[in-house]
Amino acid sequence: MNKIPQLLENQLLELIDGNLSASEKEKIEQEIEHSPEVKKRYNQLVEIDRALKTIQLEQPSKTFTQIVMAKLNSQPLQTGFSIKNGLLLLFGVLIAVGAATVLLATGVFDTAGTIDLNNIVAPNLTKEPLPSVPFNGKLVVNGIIILNIVLAFLILDRTILKPWFNRRINDMQF
């Protein structure tokens, strides 16, 4: 059988779907009547259409709804830590780091001293006098700043970037 033109095939399908105007319908029906090849193709398409109309809905298992509701109930509770809260916390940490850096730069923590442990521990607990521990304020503040920077990265990752990317992935699936 010679292949009939695509345009004509489309018109046959439109006829089957009932989308043609009266004049278009009459024209294509004449074509079907006069051309055995078009008629054959039309019959094939009608046959497919009839068969497809028998497609039926599939039924899931009887426990489908219960399983969905159980999944909803077993979902982990949301942390309530929104991206906005994460940003505020990050901002606070960065302010603290900035303030500590400024104070460090102005030399507030430059004075090195010692901590006399005898003043802290009760005298009756030790037989011999305890040594004095050298204390470097600058070093301690530097350590705190580094810890704060690590904390800031963690906050950025857990409360801002991760939820943001998860939201984007979910949005893409919609």
Added chain:
Amino acid sequence: MTDPDFELIDKIIAGEQPLFGELVNRYKSYAFTIALKVLDNRAEAEEAAQDAFVKAYNHLKNFKKDARFSTWLYRIVFNTAISYKRKRKGTFQSIENTVVAYGQEAEGLLERNDKKKFIRQAMNNLNEADKLAINLFYLQEFSLEEVAEITGMQANTVKVRVHRARQRLADELAVILKNEALTL
């Protein structure tokens, strides 16, 4: 747009979670059918459809009510089923490279009056989007525009896919019937 589901959705958002079960009952058959048409595996389709309902519940606040709830839900189901299929296969089968498998098995199994069985088999060789488009179209539930919204395609593209799928099925049917006639 007024949808009978909107009132129920408002109540669910307000905290009446058990009412979501009503929505699940209402749409589970269509959701499952869509997932099944994509995945061709009942257990997997059931899991994908359930996951889609959980996703829909979690994003119910984002539902803008400018379309039917069912259309919005079925799009989630479709995307979830596609994700399942991608995870399973790692690759995506393109319609352009898809050839309807017609061989010894089909020839042997096909009886003169067994066209329905053949069509089901041939449908499985269409790609996900074509298969879903033609299924939704013939389930009489959706207009071309709604099928387009669910699958994320243009309405014209859906129309082309539905037409093309029917032509392919008709071509295959013609070949098989011709071969059958030769063997008589």
